[in-house]
Amino acid sequence: MRQVVVSAPGVVKLFGEHAVVYGKPAIAMAINKRLRVAALPRSDGHVKIIARDLKAMGLIINVAGNGEIAIETEYGMAMNAISYVRTAIEVAKKYLREPRGVELDISSDMPVGAGLGTSAAVAVASIKAYASAFGYHLTNDEVASLAHEVEKTVQGAASPMDSTVSALGGIHIITLQDRSRLSMGPLPLVVGYVDRESTTKDLVNNVKELRARYPALIGSIMDAIGEAVLLARNALESNDLATVAELMNINQGLLESLGVSTGRINSLIYAARRAGALGAKLSGAGGGGIVIALAPEAVKEVKIAMEIAGGHSFPVEKDDEGARVDEG
Numbered sequence: 548m549r550q551v552v553v554s555a556p557g558v559v560k561l562f563g564e565h566a567v568v569y570g571k572p573a574i575a576m577a578i579n580k581r582l583r584v585a586a587l588p589r590s591d592g593h594v595k596i597i598a599r600d601l602k603a604m605g606l607i608i609n610v611a612g613n614g615e616i617a618i619e620t621e622y623g624m625a626m627n628a629i630s631y632v633r634t635a636i637e638v639a640k641k642y643l644r645e646p647r648g649v650e651l652d653i654s655s656d657m658p659v660g661a662g663l664g665t666s667a668a669v670a671v672a673s674i675k676a677y678a679s680a681f682g683y684h685l686t687n688d689e690v691a692s693l694a695h696e697v698e699k700t701v702q703g704a705a706s707p708m709d710s711t712v713s714a715l716g717g718i719h720i721i722t723l724q725d726r727s728r729l730s731m732g733p734l735p736l737v738v739g740y741v742d743r744e745s746t747t748k749d750l751v752n753n754v755k756e757l758r759a760r761y762p763a764l765i766g767s768i769m770d771a772i773g774e775a776v777l778l779a780r781n782a783l784e785s786n787d788l789a790t791v792a793e794l795m796n797i798n799q800g801l802l803e804s805l806g807v808s809t810g811r812i813n814s815l816i817y818a819a820r821r822a823g824a825l826g827a828k829l830s831g832a833g834g835g836g837i838v839i840a841l842a843p844e845a846v847k848e849v850k851i852a853m854e855i856a857g858g859h860s861f862p863v864e865k866d867d868e869g870a871r872v873d874e875g
């Protein structure tokens with residue numbers, strides 16, 4: 548019995564979220580913020596999940612006459628909150644010849660469910676940690692495709708973007724069938740975030756419904772997003788940050804028209820731009836959550852401006868390493 552610790556990076560979406568679910572290309576980058584899963588095999592066959600970053604939801608506290616306290620959380624909400632980890636274990640078990648019990652202890656540098664691809668990172672790290680704890684070596688390519696299965700199962704429709712980039716690290720242009728690693732210089736990004744009320748699953752579903760109501764119109768918006776992604780690829784590879792930033796602003800306008808931006812997100816975006824960011828957009832599914840700002844000359848100013856506008860903020864960099872065994 549040995550404990551194994553695996554970490555997987557979070558993922559910022561530079562271009563193309565939502566449209567990627569409908570076959571358009573997207574560009575996403577692994578960042579230097581990680582989620583860690585420590586897996587310890589159990590001899591009793593049970594699966595125990597310790598999720599340190601999940602808030603207790605629907606808390607019910609019962610104090611009996613004798614002072615005894617019983618605490619429960621609302622069952623459905625708790626099951627939803629651990630759905631990615633549970634599904635990751637189910638998917639990993641199918642892969643192993645002799646599935647066994649395990650204790651998974653999860654901790655993360657990132658806000659849960661804000662747009663940093665934490666659902667994919669938790670699936671990637673859980674699958675790799677579970678397999679490694681029983682002596683199975685899965686390549687990060689294999690982990691990427693198993694984690695995509697998890698994202699599809701829980702989210703409904705899901706692209707392979709977050710699962711691929713979290714598993715492999717670096718920056719990639721991705722479609723439903725294909726991916727290619729981009730080579731480029733450093734990209735000084737500042738993340739700002741506000742709470743997100745909806746899940747990616749709900750936001751993807753909202754866009755699906757909008758597309759069903761206005762197929763031609765939403766189809767053209769998605770075509771335009773796809774066009775921005777292709778232009779952005781060239782700009783990134785030639786290190787033309789001014790064009791990258793301008794395309795980020797255009798992509799933000801198109802996301803706004805898909806209905807996934809919010810007033811609070813827009814406040815952070817405009818605050819970042821006023822403070823010197825060349826480009827700023829929401830990143831991930833939207834509905835609140837994170838904004839990324841490209842601010843080569845004004846990282847500190849943009850961070851402060853987004854905090855004054857009501858968000859939390861931190862700088863991020865590209866991490867070329869994907870999922871890795873840190874211990875064990």
Ligand SMILES: Nc1ncnc2c1ncn2[C@@H]1O[C@H](COP(=O)(O)OP(=O)(O)OP(=O)(O)O)[C@@H](O)[C@H]1O
Nearest residue numbers: 600628655660661662663664665666746747831832
């Ligand atoms: N630290 C964590 N511990 C356990 N589960 C986590 C953790 N972080 C994320 N998750 C799982 O991922 C879910 C959030 O996934 P969701 O796809 O909505 O957001 P995201 O992946 O962070 O954002 P996006 O998909 O827009 O990049 C949580 O409800 C939880 O099930």
Ligand SMILES: C[C@@](O)(CCO)CC(=O)[O-]
Nearest residue numbers: 564565705706708831832
């Ligand atoms: C909104 C979306 O495009 C990105 C979520 O990080 C969904 C997906 O790609 O599965």
Ligand SMILES: [Mg+2]
Nearest residue numbers: 664666667747
């Ligand atoms: Mg997600």
